[in-house]
Amino acid sequence: MTAPRYQRRKEDRPREISEAAFEVFAEKGYAAARVDEVAKRAGVSKGLLYLYFDTKEELFKAVIKRVVTRRIDALLLALEETDLSSEEFVRGPLLEFMKQIPGSPVAVVIRLLIAEGHRHPDLVSYYWENVVSRGLAAISRFIERGVERGEFRDTAVTGLPQLVLSPMMLSMIWRILFTTRELDTDRLMETQIEMILAYIKA
Amino acid sequence: MTAPRYQRRKEDRPREISEAAFEVFAEKGYAAARVDEVAKRAGVSKGLLYLYFDTKEELFKAVIKRVVTRRIDALLLALEETDLSSEEFVRGPLLEFMKQIPGSPVAVVIRLLIAEGHRHPDLVSYYWENVVSRGLAAISRFIERGVERGEFRDTAVTGLPQLVLSPMMLSMIWRILFTTRELDTDRLMETQIEMILAYIKA
Amino acid sequence: MTAPRYQRRKEDRPREISEAAFEVFAEKGYAAARVDEVAKRAGVSKGLLYLYFDTKEELFKAVIKRVVTRRIDALLLALEETDLSSEEFVRGPLLEFMKQIPGSPVAVVIRLLIAEGHRHPDLVSYYWENVVSRGLAAISRFIERGVERGEFRDTAVTGLPQLVLSPMMLSMIWRILFTTRELDTDRLMETQIEMILAYIKA
Amino acid sequence: MTAPRYQRRKEDRPREISEAAFEVFAEKGYAAARVDEVAKRAGVSKGLLYLYFDTKEELFKAVIKRVVTRRIDALLLALEETDLSSEEFVRGPLLEFMKQIPGSPVAVVIRLLIAEGHRHPDLVSYYWENVVSRGLAAISRFIERGVERGEFRDTAVTGLPQLVLSPMMLSMIWRILFTTRELDTDRLMETQIEMILAYIKA
DNA sequence: GATGAATGAGGATTCATTCAT
DNA sequence: TATGAATGAATCCTCATTCAT
Numbered sequence: 001m002t003a004p005r006y007q008r009r010k011e012d013r014p015r016e017i018s019e020a021a022f023e024v025f026a027e028k029g030y031a032a033a034r035v036d037e038v039a040k041r042a043g044v045s046k047g048l049l050y051l052y053f054d055t056k057e058e059l060f061k062a063v064i065k066r067v068v069t070r071r072i073d074a075l076l077l078a079l080e081e082t083d084l085s086s087e088e089f090v091r092g093p094l095l096e097f098m099k100q101i102p103g104s105p106v107a108v109v110i111r112l113l114i115a116e117g118h119r120h121p122d123l124v125s126y127y128w129e130n131v132v133s134r135g136l137a138a139i140s141r142f143i144e145r146g147v148e149r150g151e152f153r154d155t156a157v158t159g160l161p162q163l164v165l166s167p168m169m170l171s172m173i174w175r176i177l178f179t180t181r182e183l184d185t186d187r188l189m190e191t192q193i194e195m196i197l198a199y200i201k202a
Numbered sequence: 203m204t205a206p207r208y209q210r211r212k213e214d215r216p217r218e219i220s221e222a223a224f225e226v227f228a229e230k231g232y233a234a235a236r237v238d239e240v241a242k243r244a245g246v247s248k249g250l251l252y253l254y255f256d257t258k259e260e261l262f263k264a265v266i267k268r269v270v271t272r273r274i275d276a277l278l279l280a281l282e283e284t285d286l287s288s289e290e291f292v293r294g295p296l297l298e299f300m301k302q303i304p305g306s307p308v309a310v311v312i313r314l315l316i317a318e319g320h321r322h323p324d325l326v327s328y329y330w331e332n333v334v335s336r337g338l339a340a341i342s343r344f345i346e347r348g349v350e351r352g353e354f355r356d357t358a359v360t361g362l363p364q365l366v367l368s369p370m371m372l373s374m375i376w377r378i379l380f381t382t383r384e385l386d387t388d389r390l391m392e393t394q395i396e397m398i399l400a401y402i403k404a
Numbered sequence: 405m406t407a408p409r410y411q412r413r414k415e416d417r418p419r420e421i422s423e424a425a426f427e428v429f430a431e432k433g434y435a436a437a438r439v440d441e442v443a444k445r446a447g448v449s450k451g452l453l454y455l456y457f458d459t460k461e462e463l464f465k466a467v468i469k470r471v472v473t474r475r476i477d478a479l480l481l482a483l484e485e486t487d488l489s490s491e492e493f494v495r496g497p498l499l500e501f502m503k504q505i506p507g508s509p510v511a512v513v514i515r516l517l518i519a520e521g522h523r524h525p526d527l528v529s530y531y532w533e534n535v536v537s538r539g540l541a542a543i544s545r546f547i548e549r550g551v552e553r554g555e556f557r558d559t560a561v562t563g564l565p566q567l568v569l570s571p572m573m574l575s576m577i578w579r580i581l582f583t584t585r586e587l588d589t590d591r592l593m594e595t596q597i598e599m600i601l602a603y604i605k606a
Numbered sequence: 607m608t609a610p611r612y613q614r615r616k617e618d619r620p621r622e623i624s625e626a627a628f629e630v631f632a633e634k635g636y637a638a639a640r641v642d643e644v645a646k647r648a649g650v651s652k653g654l655l656y657l658y659f660d661t662k663e664e665l666f667k668a669v670i671k672r673v674v675t676r677r678i679d680a681l682l683l684a685l686e687e688t689d690l691s692s693e694e695f696v697r698g699p700l701l702e703f704m705k706q707i708p709g710s711p712v713a714v715v716i717r718l719l720i721a722e723g724h725r726h727p728d729l730v731s732y733y734w735e736n737v738v739s740r741g742l743a744a745i746s747r748f749i750e751r752g753v754e755r756g757e758f759r760d761t762a763v764t765g766l767p768q769l770v771l772s773p774m775m776l777s778m779i780w781r782i783l784f785t786t787r788e789l790d791t792d793r794l795m796e797t798q799i800e801m802i803l804a805y806i807k808a
Numbered sequence: 809g810a811t812g813a814a815t816g817a818g819g820a821t822t823c824a825t826t827c828a829t
Numbered sequence: 830t831a832t833g834a835a836t837g838a839a840t841c842c843t844c845a846t847t848c849a850t
Contacts, residue, residue: 008833034820045836046820046836048836114313115316115318118230132380156389160389166394167364173316177316177330178330192365198400236843236845246810249809258845433637433722433724434637436637438822448832449833450824450825451825451826451833452830455830455831518720518721532787537787559797561801567797567798569776573776574776581719581730595763595769641840652815653842
């Protein structure tokens with residue numbers, strides 16, 4: 001009648017633990033997160049957790065990497081394969097993508113990296129190589145394509161893809177810090193896109 | 203022969219401690235900062251530190267508040283009293299102010315707030331009330347003044363002063379995370395100002 | 405294609421495990437020896453190990469007993485059945501036996517007993533009854549026989565067979581502790597025998 | 607009325623802790639000794655213990671060194687300064703010294719070194735340099751002096767001071783392992799000395 | 809005021825042992 | 830039999846905080 005003490009589910013464990021860990025790290029931050037709590041939320045003993053992750057730090061890294069890698073790929077693929085004109089793509093899929101980031105786990109990861117990046121340079125490098133530099137490069141290539149096609153002028157924006165992303169970044173930080181204070185983050189990003197397009201359209 | 207231990211004036215102690223604390227929090231983050239280390243850097247005993255600050259958390263809050271409050275005032279004053287046209291002020295003093303923020307202690311405070319804000323809502327409120335909302339309001343008022351004077355059109359930017367600040371925010375995060383990776387943060391902010399002005403000028 | 409897992413006969417398992425365990429205990433000592441490691445070296449699962457040995461402690465005792473019992477028997481038999489004169493036997497077989505002990509598994513067992521004997525009085529008793537007291541008694545009887553035959557005088561040595569063994573003991577300890585420091589342990593034992601014979605020969 | 611929670615006794619703490627630690631290590635061995643227990647016996651909190659000794663291992667080393675260093679010095683001094691003839695000194699002070707070793711803390715240290723030496727090579731080196739090699743050298747010099755004075759013949763014993771000590775070693779191990787079994791360790795050492803003198807006297 | 813020795817609750821990690829498969 | 834995933838008590842160590850001096 002009682003729940004079985006043992007449940008052999010080797011396949012699922014790493015994911016279960018890593019999901020629970022994400023929650024706890026998200027709520028408490030790295031230092032204040034308790035391994036005990038992660039294990040409890042994963043429905044697993046502390047010992048098992050250490051069977052899959054050597055240290056709390058390894059667990060942290062694994063969690064960060066898991067969350068981060070996935071959603072960037074979809075965007076990059078869309079960017080490469082789209083048939084839309086540059087302007088249509090920017091107003092459509094790119095804007096949509098940016099709008100959903102501040103409320104997504106990615107924002108949590110950013111917060112954790114800001115807080116703990118100092119002591120995990122390899123994690124920051126990983127994030128840089130797999131997410132940031134790829135994302136920026138894609139946006140840059142995309143703007144350049146618009147320039148080549150005669151859609152856009154060649155302005156300072158071409159070399160500064162960060163301009164496209166900066167309201168997304170501010171929105172993320174805003175939500176992290178000022179959950180209760182109003183800010184129409186969608187409109188913020190829309191306006192930036194509007195402004196940039198107005199600025200670079202031929 | 204011995205160092206003049208008693209020469210230092212008592213009234214400087216809280217400031218000395220709080221400066222040392224700022225350094226340590228900046229380097230290590232809240233959780234990894236050691237009270238011992240703060241005391242050592244301040245050149246006082248741990249006991250004395252606890253005479254001025256009841257807990258590590260109180261010390262943290264005091265430090266954050268101290269750093270933050272000061273530099274915002276200068277800007278706000280300048281904003282109110284300036285004789286420059288709106289465009290001149292934006293291109294001049296405002297841009298200058300923004301450029302120096304990412305490398306200033308304010309950036310450290312932002313990092314600490316992002317990392318620890320969760321558990322110190324009062325600190326976030328304090329920061330909101332004393333810094334963010336005042337800063338944003340000032341920028342808003344300033345844009346409105348431009349509109350009133352006929353310098354600017356009334357666009358979405360009027361209600362979204364965050365647009366002006368978003369590249370500064372991204373620059374701050376960039377420096378925090380990617381110290382070694384190149385980004386011309388000054389140019390980023392200049393281009394945004396350029397774009398905004400092009401967008402809102404009548 | 406796969407290794408012949410099931411070819412190995414079941415009845416060898418306890419011995420295989422116990423040999424692996426001896427290696428690990430020898431290298432690490434009791435406390436630092438890991439049951440995991442023993443199982444891995446024996447090429448079996450941890451579960452199986454526990455099928456044959458109830459606890460780590462039982463395994464330890466089994467290992468100690470296994471190593472110890474065997475080689476003493478040969479010597480005792482030789483002692484009883486020899487046709488050599490007492491002096492010849494001492495200079496020959498006995499000396500040979502002692503010389504090979506410090507480098508043999510027996511030395512490892514002694515080290516383990518010295519380290520852990522405290523908490524395993526039954527193990528010490530076992531060792532005492534099966535090895536030490538039998539060995540000493542044999543040597544004593546042998547000396548007495550020499551006295552009876554008129555080969556030896558009746559001196560304090562008769563009641564102190566430990567005298568014969570003490571350089572062997574020192575050699576063992578020496579090798580355990582000071583592996584790299586030189587000591588001609590063979591010569592040490594030879595000289596002791598020489599001295600003893602000179603002392604007790606009629 | 608209650609005992610004061612705090613007792614500032616900086617001077618005495620290291621010794622008190624180290625004495626308590628010696629007791630616990632002696633009873634349990636290194637691995638099974640609990641830091642908690644050491645602290646409790648020293649009448650001190652766990653935290654304080656770590657104020658004086660960085661790790662359990664450091665504590666162990668400190669304890670071993672403390673016990674060992676002291677008593678060897680007295681003997682070496684006596685050896686150098688004695689006015690006695692070699693034979694008188696051997697029969698007198700040297701024998702006395704050896705007799706008291708097996709029941710002294712030195713025996714405990716030997717046991718700990720045999721058990722843990724493997725993993726603390728620096729400790730073994732320390733012991734070798736400060737105790738064993740000095741002690742052996744002193745005995746060697748002493749025998750040589752006897753030879754020079756014409757008291758002793760020059761035999762194999764001259765180069766093997768270990769012969770003098772081997773019954774002491776066996777006695778130590780005997781007491782460690784077979785506390786309850788009878789062995790007249792004093793007589794063992796006396797007889798060895800007797801034998802050696804008989805063997806080397808001119 | 810000022811010190812820093814002393815405290816002890818709390819946390820990461822290990823590992824002998826169990827048991828569902 | 831045989832496996833190895835799973836358990837959780839036990840242990841070392843840390844560090845914010847206290848308080849005798």
